[in-house]
Amino acid sequence: MMTQIGHRSFMQRVGQWGRIFLTGGGISISLAMPQAAQAHGVVLQHQPVAAQTIIAQYETGEPMANAQITVYAPNGDSPWLQGTTDQDGRFLFTPDPAQPGNWQVRVRQAGHGGIITIPVQASVKTDNPVAASSSPSENLVTQGPTEPQGAGYTGLQKAVMTASVVWGMVGTASFFARRKA
Amino acid sequence: MYRKLRMGAGAIALVVGLSSGCANNSPTTKTDSPPATGQATEALPAEAVGTLEIRANGEDFVRQGFISKDGWKIEFDHVYATLADVTAAQANPPYEPEKGKELQAQTSVSLANPQTVDLKTAGAETVKVGEVKAPAGRYNALAWKMVKPTDGPAKGYPLLLQGTATKDGKTVKFAIKIDQELAFSCGEFVGDERKGNLKPGEKADLEATFHFDHLFGDAETAATDALNQGALGFAPLAAIATDGQLDADLGTLKQKLAPADYQKFIGVLPSLGHVGEGHCKETVIQAGA
Numbered sequence: 001m002m003t004q005i006g007h008r009s010f011m012q013r014v015g016q017w018g019r020i021f022l023t024g025g026g027i028s029i030s031l032a033m034p035q036a037a038q039a040h041g042v043v044l045q046h047q048p049v050a051a052q053t054i055i056a057q058y059e060t061g062e063p064m065a066n067a068q069i070t071v072y073a074p075n076g077d078s079p080w081l082q083g084t085t086d087q088d089g090r091f092l093f094t095p096d097p098a099q100p101g102n103w104q105v106r107v108r109q110a111g112h113g114g115i116i117t118i119p120v121q122a123s124v125k126t127d128n129p130v131a132a133s134s135s136p137s138e139n140l141v142t143q144g145p146t147e148p149q150g151a152g153y154t155g156l157q158k159a160v161m162t163a164s165v166v167w168g169m170v171g172t173a174s175f176f177a178r179r180k181a
Numbered sequence: 182m183y184r185k186l187r188m189g190a191g192a193i194a195l196v197v198g199l200s201s202g203c204a205n206n207s208p209t210t211k212t213d214s215p216p217a218t219g220q221a222t223e224a225l226p227a228e229a230v231g232t233l234e235i236r237a238n239g240e241d242f243v244r245q246g247f248i249s250k251d252g253w254k255i256e257f258d259h260v261y262a263t264l265a266d267v268t269a270a271q272a273n274p275p276y277e278p279e280k281g282k283e284l285q286a287q288t289s290v291s292l293a294n295p296q297t298v299d300l301k302t303a304g305a306e307t308v309k310v311g312e313v314k315a316p317a318g319r320y321n322a323l324a325w326k327m328v329k330p331t332d333g334p335a336k337g338y339p340l341l342l343q344g345t346a347t348k349d350g351k352t353v354k355f356a357i358k359i360d361q362e363l364a365f366s367c368g369e370f371v372g373d374e375r376k377g378n379l380k381p382g383e384k385a386d387l388e389a390t391f392h393f394d395h396l397f398g399d400a401e402t403a404a405t406d407a408l409n410q411g412a413l414g415f416a417p418l419a420a421i422a423t424d425g426q427l428d429a430d431l432g433t434l435k436q437k438l439a440p441a442d443y444q445k446f447i448g449v450l451p452s453l454g455h456v457g458e459g460h461c462k463e464t465v466i467q468a469g470a
Contacts (some may be wrong), residue, residue, distance in 0.1 A: 060407055075319070077375050102275060110402075113371040113458030117275040173234060 049094045052118055056089040056107045063089030067109035074101025074120075095120045225316055231379040233315040235267050235292060235323070235421070236307040236466040239300030242393045249346075250398025253353075253415035257301045257344035261335035262391065264310055265295035265328040266364075269387050271469035272322040276368040278462035284322055285365060290315040297330045299368035300391060307388060321369040323387045323456055326466065328362050338430070339363065340453075342393075346415050353415075353422045358430040361447070365389070365454035372457030390455040398444070413449060417442040 056064035069091045071081035085091045085107070095103045100122035106115045239260050241247070246256035270276070270286035278284075285443050292311040327339035335341040340359040345352060370376040370388055379385040394402075398412030418427055421437040435443050451463030 037287060058407065072375070077378055104275070104369075108371065111458060114279070115275075115277075115369050115371055115459065117277065119274075 009116070049099065051092055051094045052103075052105075054085070054091040054093075054105050054107065054115075054116065056085050056091070056109075058112070063087065064091055064107060064109050064112075067107050070106040070108075071095075072104045073099045074103060092178075097122065190226070228381050228418075229317055231317050231381055231385045232297060232312055232316050233269055233290060233320060233377075234312040234384060235264075235269065235310040235388055236388050237262060237264065237298050237300060237310050238307040238388050238390045239393065240390065242399075243300045243391070244306070246344075247394065247397075248400035249415040250400060250402075250404065250409040250412055251414040251416040253348045253397075253419065254347045254401060255344060255346045255397060255415060257342065259334070259341070259343045260391075260393075261297055261299040261330075261333075261338070261341040261343075262300060263295055263297040263328055263330040263335060263339050264292075264389060265326045267292040267296075267310060267325040267389075268323070269313075269315065269320040270322040270324070271316075271318045271320055276322040276366075278366055278368055281414055281462075284324070286322065288316050288318060295330060296326055297333050297335055310389070312384075313378055317379050317381045320379060320387055322367065323370075323377075323389065324364070324366040325454075326362065326364045327454075328466075329360065340450075344420060348415075348419070351419070352425055352426055353419050354425060355418065355422070355427040356429070357427070357434075359450065360430055361450060363451055363454070364464040364466055365461040366464070367454070367456040367461035368415070368459055370456045371459035376457075388457060390457050391453050392455055394452065395452050395457050396449050411440060411445070411449065411452075413445045 054069065056062060056067050064085055065087045067085045067089065069081075069083045069085060070079045071083075071093055072078075073080040073096065080096075080103075081093055083091060084094075091105075091107075093105075095118065097120065101122050102116055103118045103120050105118065107113060232419035239257075239262075241266045243257050243260050246253050246254065268286075268289050268291040270284060272284055273287050274285065276282075276284045290313045292313055294311075296310050296435060298308045298310055300308060329337050329339055339362050340361050342355065342357040342359075345354055347353075367389075372388075376383055377387050395412060398409040398414050402408050417438055418429075421427065421434075423431070429437070431447075433444060438446065451465060454461050454463060
């Protein structure tokens with residue numbers, strides 16, 4: 001869920017007029033009935049995003065509370081995002097869908113650590129990736145492994161599969177034809 | 182004729198099944214067996230190759246000494262580790278040893294010969310084990326064995342700890358000779374920085390890290406911490422020293438330590454190997470294997 005609170009300044013309103021002006025046809029109407037741009041108006045929107053919750057625990061089951069989190073985008077050596085887990089060892093973030101591939105999250109605490117890899121596919125679309133929050137939320141969307149079913153077949157494999165179906169039908173037809181004979 | 186037709190149809194269906202399985206696993210991944218040193222780079226242009234350095238690290242526990250969980254101040258003179266079959270790999274999917282899946286290497290390079298290093302080398306934080314020319318890419322897995330060296334100061338012992346332990350005016354000079362061979366299979370290095378991203382013409386490194394606090398415990402960690410709960414400490418070893426000397430291999434330790442203490446000692450050994458803070462899959466190499 002995204003919440004955008006608009007607080008439009010005079011210059012923004014000028015910009016709005018400018019855009020209207022450039023579009024041409026609506027000038028007179030717009031001048032007569034300017035679009036309302038309230039000084040303290042709010043604009044609320046929502047977008048679905050594919051977030052990931054990291055759950056960090058020791059092997060004993062004890063949560064890694066306040067553990068250091070570093071998120072790396074695919075093929076990135078510099079941190080894409082840093083933060084800490086909450087008291088339950090959880091950390092929420094939303095990968096940038098414009099960077100598909102293996103995202104990696106490093107968790108460290110007091111000499112213990114690990115890295116988890118999260119594959120992200122390109123087809124997940126969000127306009128504005130949400131910054132990370134370390135607090136779990138009921139609104140979380142947990143994205144599991146994202147390899148689409150049936151993805152990745154080569155042309156040759158598709159051709160062989162098609163041929164096998166056809167051949168199977170021929171074989172079946174031949175079988176029944178033989179029984180009739 | 183009809184029978185042949187039916188058999189043919191069945192055979193095609195089987196081929197499709199196998200092809201589908203491969204495609205679902207990883208359509209573009211090619212898993213190679215680890216080549217010997219240099220083999221992976223022979224067919225590559227020079228501009229696609231870099232230098233991958235493998236280093237070993239005993240951490241500050243070895244370099245500076247530390248206080249064991251039971252209050253013994255431990256200072257090392259030497260910690261000899263002999264590494265063999267050191268193999269760095271570009272694994273896809275990234276190797277996560279704790280999940281129990283096999284390491285699938287797209288590209289791998291290995292050091293040619295076993296190498297004995299002293300983790301207590303003065304002035305060095307980490308010790309170079311070796312280096313190898315390697316195809317550029319992200320090396321996100323490291324595996325190695327610890328084997329018995331055939332010569333040198335640690336001859337016959339994959340791991341040899343020499344040093345002094347003191348507590349309450351008592352001093353124990355120790356030489357703990359571990360003749361058990363081990364193997365470690367690890368994922369990506371976990372530490373302050375990312376390691377293993379080798380760019381053409383450049384140098385990158387990977388690190389085999391040894392956590393000796395797992396064996397002796399750490400006074401700076403809570404007594405209830407899993408680390409200290411699982412560690413032997415030094416007191417049981419001090420108790421079997423004679424005239425302030427402890428020179429013991431595993432046979433001696435098995436003979437002199439209480440059975441529970443010996444089992445704890447043996448049980449800790451495979452957990453010594455890490456990649457930074459990252460854990461590994463450990464294997465005890467049986468004699469003759």
